[in-house]
Amino acid sequence: MAHGSVTDRAVEALTRLVRDVPDFPEPGVLFKDITPLLADAAGFSAVVEGLAAAGRDASGATRVDKVLGMEARGFILAAPVALSLGVGFVPVRKAGKLPHDTHSVAYALEYGEAVLELHQDAVAPGERVLVVDDVLATGGTARATHDLVTACGATTASFAFLMELGFLDGRAALGDVPSTALLTV
Numbered sequence: 001m002a003h004g005s006v007t008d009r010a011v012e013a014l015t016r017l018v019r020d021v022p023d024f025p026e027p028g029v030l031f032k033d034i035t036p037l038l039a040d041a042a043g044f045s046a047v048v049e050g051l052a053a054a055g056r057d058a059s060g061a062t063r064v065d066k067v068l069g070m071e072a073r074g075f076i077l078a079a080p081v082a083l084s085l086g087v088g089f090v091p092v093r094k095a096g097k098l099p100h101d102t103h104s105v106a107y108a109l110e111y112g113e114a115v116l117e118l119h120q121d122a123v124a125p126g127e128r129v130l131v132v133d134d135v136l137a138t139g140g141t142a143r144a145t146h147d148l149v150t151a152c153g154a155t156t157a158s159f160a161f162l163m164e165l166g167f168l169d170g171r172a173a174l175g176d177v178p179s180t181a182l183l184t185v
């Protein structure tokens with residue numbers, strides 16, 4: 001079975017490059033550490049191209065206006081995805097980091113609570129964006145990002161994740177927005 005543009009063989013190889021760290025950052029959380037995968041040139045490249053496929057139509061044409069990534073791990077993946085698609089990259093940052101006027105949303109994630117912000121003029125009304133992140137866990141981060149996009153008058157065309165933690169049912173938080181994950185655990 002293929003997962004988006006990633007074959008079964010690639011899924012096995014990528015899964016081996018993600019390290020499980022028990023009880024980080026707090027007891028009871030099994031942390032999925034993607035740093036070994038990022039350090040592997042072939043793995044990193046396969047992930048970027050697999051995620052970028054969510055921003056293309058069947059003919060291979062880019063069908064989004066911007067790629068958004070969430071601080072911090074989302075930046076690492078979303079920026080090269082934007083370059084691959086030939087569109088701009090927009091950072092969604094934790095509170096207090098963006099210098100100009102922002103929209104702001106408080107949210108909860110698997111191990112805490114935080115606030116995410118987006119520059120009000122970072123995406124234009126009517127634009128379609130691809131939201132890229134490394135992990136979909138509870139969906140709190142992704143949902144907050146979608147709400148920020150909506151506050152700008154733009155549309156989340158799709159979410160693309162490297163890894164989905166299926167047992168946390170994060171997809172339930174994403175409503176009707178299409179979502180793909182290269183790996184599911």
Ligand SMILES: O=P(O)(O)OC[C@H]1O[C@H](OP(=O)(O)OP(=O)(O)O)[C@H](O)[C@@H]1O
Pocket residue numbers: 070071072073074108109110111133134135136137138139140141142170
């Ligand atoms: O689905 P959720 O429960 O919201 O969890 C997923 C989010 O958690 C992690 O980010 P984190 O806030 O730990 O920030 P980091 O990228 O700076 O490590 C991860 O990169 C996702 O953005």
Ligand SMILES: Nc1ncnc2[nH]cnc12
Pocket residue numbers: 029030031032033109110111135137138165
């Ligand atoms: N279990 C987990 N591993 C890595 N990143 C995460 N973000 C939220 N939950 C996570």
